[in-house]
Amino acid sequence: MRTIIIAILLAFTWVSPAGLGATPITAQPDPNAEAVLRDALLRQFDTLLKDPNAFARRVRRECLGFPEGDLMTYTMPACAYVQVGLSDPSRRGEAIRRVEQLLALARPGVLKRVKTDARALAGITDYQKQAVYLGQYNLALGGYRLLGGKRLADEHKAISDALHAALARGDGRPLASYPHLTWTFDTIPCLVSLRVYDRLAGNTRSDAVIARHLAWIAKRATHPGAGMPFSQAIPQTGKALAAPRGCELSWRVALMADLDAASARRLYANYVRSFWLDRKVMAGFAEWPGGKATKQDFDSGPVFMGIGSTATAFGIAAARAGGDEVRREVLVGQAAGGKQLLKRMIAMNPRSAREYTLAGKIDTDSSYQTGFLFGDACLFYAVTWRPWLADKRPAGQ
Numbered sequence: 001m002r003t004i005i006i007a008i009l010l011a012f013t014w015v016s017p018a019g020l021g022a023t024p025i026t027a028q029p030d031p032n033a034e035a036v037l038r039d040a041l042l043r044q045f046d047t048l049l050k051d052p053n054a055f056a057r058r059v060r061r062e063c064l065g066f067p068e069g070d071l072m073t074y075t076m077p078a079c080a081y082v083q084v085g086l087s088d089p090s091r092r093g094e095a096i097r098r099v100e101q102l103l104a105l106a107r108p109g110v111l112k113r114v115k116t117d118a119r120a121l122a123g124i125t126d127y128q129k130q131a132v133y134l135g136q137y138n139l140a141l142g143g144y145r146l147l148g149g150k151r152l153a154d155e156h157k158a159i160s161d162a163l164h165a166a167l168a169r170g171d172g173r174p175l176a177s178y179p180h181l182t183w184t185f186d187t188i189p190c191l192v193s194l195r196v197y198d199r200l201a202g203n204t205r206s207d208a209v210i211a212r213h214l215a216w217i218a219k220r221a222t223h224p225g226a227g228m229p230f231s232q233a234i235p236q237t238g239k240a241l242a243a244p245r246g247c248e249l250s251w252r253v254a255l256m257a258d259l260d261a262a263s264a265r266r267l268y269a270n271y272v273r274s275f276w277l278d279r280k281v282m283a284g285f286a287e288w289p290g291g292k293a294t295k296q297d298f299d300s301g302p303v304f305m306g307i308g309s310t311a312t313a314f315g316i317a318a319a320r321a322g323g324d325e326v327r328r329e330v331l332v333g334q335a336a337g338g339k340q341l342l343k344r345m346i347a348m349n350p351r352s353a354r355e356y357t358l359a360g361k362i363d364t365d366s367s368y369q370t371g372f373l374f375g376d377a378c379l380f381y382a383v384t385w386r387p388w389l390a391d392k393r394p395a396g397q
Contacts, residue, residue: 033333045081052101067298075102077098078102082099083385092147114130124162126162131187131190138197142156182235184248185231196389226270227266227270230244246315253268253317268319285315291307296308
């Protein structure tokens with residue numbers, strides 16, 4: 001999995017000590033915390049996008065040191081704007097305009113990785129083993145058209161046809177994330193993008209390939225005891241190459257809600273059982289099963305006391321998909337008050353500052369909600385997330 005959710009601030013509130021998997025309790029959950037946080041992020045990205053060229057320069061300056069910084073910093077806010085527009089019709093017109101801007105900014109990064117003809121992405125006929133870039137871009141593009149965007153229909157069809165053809169040839173196997181790398185997560189955004197395309201086209205063309213892939217993962221690439229997919233597996237056999245990870249499971253649960261809502265809830269229950277941690281000073285999802293490992297990388301973001309920052313940020317969306325309002329309120333409350341707790345943690349343990357910046361590899365900026373532009377893009381996605389499609393039938397039914 002190469003979503004590279006870099007250095008999201010794990011924003012915490014005080015919670016009661018509890019065991020792994022126990023329901024967290026907060027003293028006084030703030031019912032307005034989510035709206036306040038969402039609106040603050042919305043205002044921030046509205047301001048940044050008043051000058052798209054300046055925003056692109058900011059992304060190049062602050063995010064291109066990370067893999068996919070030229071993609072995710074655009075596609076995640078694009079999906080967030082889709083969610084804002086779908087939830088509030090009065091904001092739909094402005095959301096369409098913002099998503100158009102973000103797609104235009106993301107497109108050059110996609111074009112760098114695929115060979116096309118004079119029609120650019122509208123002329124693509126093969127996915128060229130680029131599931132990360134084409135899948136994430138196509139998901140945002142589909143959201144734009146769900147909102148009512150009138151442009152880019154040819155581009156949407158070409159990418160969707162290419163992804164569908166690749167999945168049909170693969171007979172359930174995951175698509176290649178990159179020409180020589182495969183993470184099991186990266187097929188999931190592709191599948192959701194196809195479900196969105198089918199909804200717009202008024203058919204169910206992709207139901208069969210979605211069902212075959214989900215069955216392949218369940219049979220060949222799922223940990224038999226934990227009931228969660230391996231983060232990396234050999235595409236031909238499903239043999240595990242890497243254990244389940246929180247950074248991809250949180251996002252996977254949310255996206256699964258638009259593929260098979262019942263399966264998403266079951267996966268979420270298994271995820272909580274093995275990955276939820278409730279410490280005295282913070283709560284969230286572990287990066288590694290049980291929170292026993294503290295290893296961190298650019299996918300996990302900083303790991304505090306076993307709790308992964310990426311897993312916990314996207315856990316806001318996962319908890320909503322799993323119908324877990326108690327944990328969602330905890331995570332939202334933490335995100336809303338994160339800067340204050342971070343200062344307390346650093347005062348208690350100066351080493352945590354070095355951990356937060358991944359051994360000094362990342363510069364922080366207090367003007368951002370999370371300390372990083374990339375982190376704010378992720379948090380904007382997570383706090384706005386809702387299922388896009390009303391029909392939650394399992395694929396193939």
